[in-house]
Amino acid sequence: MRNPRDFEKPLAIGAPQPAREIPFKPSRMIHFLDFSNEKMVAKVPDIAPTVDILLGNLEDAVPVDRKEAARAGLIKVGREMGAHSPGGWVGDTALWTRVNALESPWVLDDLTEIVTEIGHRIEVIMVPKVEGPWDIHYVDRLLAQLEAKAGLERPILVHAILETALGVANLEEIAAASPRIQGMSFGPADLAASRRMKTTRVGGGHPGYRTIADPDAEDPELPRPSYQQDPWHYSIARMVDACTAVGALPFYGPYGDIKDTLGCETQFRAAFLLGCVGAWSLHPAQIGIAKKVFSPDPEEVIFAKKVIEAIPDGRGVHMIDGKMQDDATWKQCQVMVKLAEMLARNDPELAEAYGFVPAGA
Secondary structure (H helix, E strand, O other): OOOHHHOOOOOOOOOOOOOOOOOOOOOOEEEEEOOOOHHHHHHHHHHHHHOOEEEEEOOOOOOHHHHHHHHHHHHHHHHHHOOOOOOOOEOOEEEEEEOOOOOOOOHHHHHHHHHHHHOOOEEEEEEOOOOOHHHHHHHHHHHHHHHHHHOOOOOOEEEEEEOOHHHHHOHHHHHOOOOOEEEEEEOHHHHHHHHOOOOOOOOOOOOOOEEEOOOOOOOOOOOOOEEEOOOOHHHHHHHHHHHHHHOOEEEEOOOOOOOOHHHHHHHHHHHHHHOOOEEEEOOHHHHHHHHHHOOOOHHHHHHHHHHHHHOOOOOOOEEEOOEEEOHHHHHHHHHHHHHHHHHHOOOHHHHHHOOOOOOOO
C-alpha cells in the first residue's frame, strides 16, 4: 500500500501542494449541526468554543427541502464567525462540513460553493458512503481545481465515512488514495443496512449479539453466564490499522441513543482503546462524554510520566510499581503523555489533573 504522502505535485495548475503530513490537533469530538436550523445557528457562538471540531452537516438528517439552506447557513456562519479569529476558525476550533453523497444532485454545488466561498475557513470535507479509492480520486481532482480557482494557499483535507460493506472491504485502498485523506469515520447505521444486519440501533452493541458459557457440569439447569459483544470491533480495528499506516486519523461515528449516556461512554471508550482519536457528537450531552473519554485518564498519564522519567532512553527492562516496563511499554507511555500534553495546552483543568502545573497555580 503506497503512502499517499509520497504524492509530489498538485492535481491542478495553481492548486496548493499536497499535504505531506496530517496535523494532529485536539479531535475528541466532531459536533454535528444543521445550519438550516435557526435555533442551532443561534447556539453556534456558545457551542463552538467548547468543541474541538464543529461540523456543518449537509447530508443525512437534513431534509431535501432544506439542503440549500443548510449550505447557505454554513457559508454564512463560516464567513462571519471566522472573520476575526487568528487561530482556527473560532479560536482553536476547526470547521468541517459533511457534503451530500457523491451520487446526489446537491454534492457538486456543495463542493463548488463551499470551496470558493469559505475554502480558507474549512479544514476538512467529510465525504459520506465512500466505497473505493475511485470516490476519493474524483473528489481529490475536483478540490484541486476549485482550490486553484479560489486561490487557496493550503489544501482542504478529506475525511471518508465507511458506511457500506464495499467501503469496508476497500478501506485500505481508500486510506492510501490521496494525500488529502485526513482520516476515516465509522458509520454503523448505514453499514448495518448495507450488510443486512438485523438491528435498528445506531452504534453500540446489541443484546442479541453475545456469547454464552457452557452449562454447569454439576447442574446443567443453572443459568448460564452470557455477555454482550461488540459487533463493530473487527471493522473498527481494521479502520484504525489502515489509517495509522498512512498517518491518517480514525474516528468512531455516531451513537444514536442520546439518552443512553452510559452506553455512549462505553462505546466511545472501546473505540478510544482501539486507537480512535475521537467520535461524533450528535447532541450537546455527548460533547462532555467525548471530551472525558478521548482525554487520557489522569492516573494513567501520571504513571506514564513516571515510566518515562525512570527510563529516559526507553531501553532495558525495569520494574516500576510491580509492573514490568520495557521499550514497548515505554512507547505506549509516550503516546499517552504526548496526547495529554497537547490537550492540556488549552485546558487548565486537564493540565492540573495531569500534573503539568502545580495544583492551584
